[in-house]
Amino acid sequence: MNVFKRKGKENKDDTLEMESLKEPMPDEVFEHELQNLLKEDSEGNHKKKKVRKKWSKKRKIITIGAGAFFGLFLLFSIFGGKKQAMIVHTFPLVKGEVVEELSISGPVQGTDSVEVVSNLHAEILELPVKEGEKVEKGQVLAVLDDKxxxxxxxxxxxxxxxxxxxxxxxxxxxxxxxxxxxxxxxxxxxxxxxxxxxxxxxxxxxxxxxxxxxxxxxxxxxxxxxxxxxxxxxxxxxxxxxxxxxxxxxEQKTEALNNTKVTSPIAGTVVRVNCKVGRFADKTDDDKPMFIINNLDVLEMKINVSEYSIGKVSIGQPVEITADILGTESVKGEVSSISPTGEEKGNGSTERVIPTTIRIIDQNSRLIAGITAKAKIELNKAENVWTVPFASVIQNPDGTMAIATVENNVVKMIPVKNGVESDIQTEIIPEEEGALKEGMQVIDAPTELLEDGTTVVVAPSGQ
Known part of the structure; x- marks a missing residue:
């Protein structure tokens, strides 16, 4: 068995030091493998490598395993003293759906919410309602001393x-x-x-x-x-x-007398009662409103969308809403309003956010007001298009992109453009019409060593 140590120099010349543990590798084999590994032109110029787009952490994780596999395979091929075709993993190209989404969390609340207060310095004699009770518009919430x-x-x-x-x-x-x-x-x-x-x-x-x-x-x-x-x-x-x-x-004194009977201005549910019998109506706990009434028949979410994403959000866009209280279920919603002005994000950030409201369409769900839910806004959607994982797309030094396909164990690069992108997939559009076909084999994570015409071996499915 032979072990090689590779050292890099500033002038990019590489040397290999060999430590013989058992039998030395023949000189002609060593020279042949070394030339394949460190192929350079006679003037010392390196061949340009293909580069990828800057990927997110999630996309990098997708390709780590494949890159490690190819690296280990290459070392095995060289150090084993025998040149072999690179093994690649492929998948059949198919058409599908790609959805670009924006996920933001926010509170769930009723569409109508009112705070009931009283400026009368009058003692509270009765509280006919409790938290959680539904009330009608004009229903008496509290009776004050009217003397x-x-x-x-x-x-x-x-x-x-x-x-x-x-x-x-x-x-x-x-x-x-x-x-x-x-x-x-x-x-x-x-x-x-x-x-x-x-x-x-x-x-x-x-x-x-x-x-x-x-x-x-x-x-x-x-x-x-x-x-x-x-x-x-x-x-x-x-x-x-x-x-x-x-x-x-x-007129003022008549209204004051009428206000000794505190009523609800809307039909809804009493979600908070911050007063007690025997206390004065204008002296509530922590100066909070006497009552908070919410219309819980129709719920909505309030979220803050980043200024960098708001351009893709529009009124009427569908939204998928999830929450811990729903378990594995989700409810439907839609963007109902977008504030015309932004505000500071806070926490020292210079980023601005735009308050956005999502109306929850599915009302017969287990969602309740006061909890935090996650909204996935559908920003863009492409149906019946060619789709591949991000790791399958190569970006060349000139900015063009391609995918690597295999036909009769030979690599063929097909120039493409990307379209709608999700978190893990992207729509690809061929530069040449008809260049992509259903079922053609696409390399799932092509390395920089692959190029048009490279001979490869397709790994059996599942390996």
């Missing part, structure tokens, strides 16, 4: 009545005052006209004329002090404003 609210309403009503009474008195006074002022003006006007006629005839003096004029003007000024609406006198506007203010107070 103070009733007193305040009575005071507001009295103030309103006084404002109305004052207005009516002022209106009567305005009507009577206007009537007298109008009468005085009309009398003064008649006297003025008569005096003017006599003055023009020389029968009235200048003093009499001035007196009649002054009297008429005084009556006119007195008449102008009254406000008319549609030709009729009305009380000063300030009295109308007093009535409006008093009416508003009555």
């Amino acid at each position: 103070d609210a009733k007193k305040e309403l009575d005071i507001a009503k009295n103030a309103y009545d006084l404002a109305v009474s004052t207005y009516q008195d002022q209106q009567t006074e305005a009507e009577n005052g206007y009537a007298k002022a109008k009468q005085d003006y009309d009398t003064a006007k008649i006297n003025y006209d008569r005096t003017l006629t006599l003055y023009q005839a020389g029968s009235a003096s200048q003093v009499e004329m001035e007196t009649a004029s002054n009297t008429m003007n005084d009556a006119k000024r007195q008449l102008s002090k009254f406000t008319l609406k549609n030709g009729k006198p009305i009380a000063n506007e300030s009295y109308t404003l007093q009535i409006e203010k008093a009416a508003f107070e009555v």
